[in-house]
Amino acid sequence: MAHWKAGDATLPVQYNPTEIALEKKLQFAEITIPGLSGPLHQFVRGQAETLTIELFFDTSDQGMGAQAVSVATETDKIYSLARIEPEGHAPPTISIFWGAGFPGSQLAANLDGGTRVNGQRRNSFTGVITGIRQTFTLWSVGGMPLRARLTLTIAEFKTLKEQLDELNLSSPDRTHGHVLTSSDQLWSVAQRYYSRPGEWRRVAEGNGIADPRRLTPGLRLAVPAITAGRAVR
Incomplete structure (x- = not known):
C-alpha cells in the first residue's frame, strides 16, 4: 500500500x-x-x-x-x-x-x-x-x-x-607527472588525468603557463591533484 x-x-x-x-x-x-x-x-x-x-x-x-x-x-x-x-x-x-x-x-x-x-x-x-x-x-x-x-x-x-x-565523490589524490609530446594540448592532458578537458586551466596555472598555445615537446608538467572535497568547475 x-x-x-x-x-x-x-x-x-x-x-x-x-x-x-x-x-x-x-x-x-x-x-x-x-x-x-x-x-x-x-x-x-x-x-x-x-x-x-x-x-x-x-x-x-x-x-x-x-x-x-x-x-x-x-x-x-x-x-x-x-x-x-x-x-x-x-x-x-x-x-x-x-x-x-x-x-x-x-x-x-x-x-x-x-x-x-x-x-x-x-x-x-x-x-x-x-x-x-x-x-x-x-x-x-x-x-x-x-x-x-x-x-x-x-x-x-x-x-x-x-x-x-x-x-561520496573521489578525486585524484596526488600530483601526476606528464611529459608533453608534439601532439599534446593542455585540454588533452586534462582529459587524460581528470576526464574533464575543461580543467586545462588548472594544469596551466599549476605550471605557470601563460600561453597554452605555445607548448614545448619534452616539457615535464606537474598535473595538480584534486584534493577531496575541492570543487571542480
Whole structure:
C-alpha cells in the first residue's frame, strides 16, 4: 500500500495508484576543440528528478444522498501538502513509500554488483510538490463531490549534505607527472588525468603557463591533484 509522510505525519493512500512516472535529466556542456570531428561532452550537473503520480479517491460508498461524505475529506489531506507552512515559509517536504523493490533500491545490482553508487540507493522518494491537479468526476444529489483524481508532480529534494554524503565523490589524490609530446594540448592532458578537458586551466596555472598555445615537446608538467572535497568547475 502506498503512503505519504510529511514530517511526523503518515497519510495512507485510499487506493494504490496504477502507475508512477520517474524522470531524471542530466546536463552536459559541449566543449569544442579545433580539429576534432565533434565536440567533447563534459558533465555539468544533474537536474532534479521528478515523480508524476495519479491518485484516485472515492467516498460514494457512504451514499449519495443526505448521508454522503465529501471526497474532500480525503483529497484535502494531500492538497494541504502544496500549501505554505507558516513556520517554514514554504510547502513541506514529503516522502512517498510504495512497498519493497521501489525504483532505485537496486542501483548497485545494475553495475555488476559493484558498490560505486550504493550511497544513492533509495526505498522512497522525497521531494516537494511542484504541481497538483484535482479533477472531480462524481457528485451527490446535493452537489457534494464524491469522486476525484489527483495528479501530482513532485520534484526531488535533498540537502547539500545529503547529496555530498550520497555521492561520496573521489578525486585524484596526488600530483601526476606528464611529459608533453608534439601532439599534446593542455585540454588533452586534462582529459587524460581528470576526464574533464575543461580543467586545462588548472594544469596551466599549476605550471605557470601563460600561453597554452605555445607548448614545448619534452616539457615535464606537474598535473595538480584534486584534493577531496575541492570543487571542480
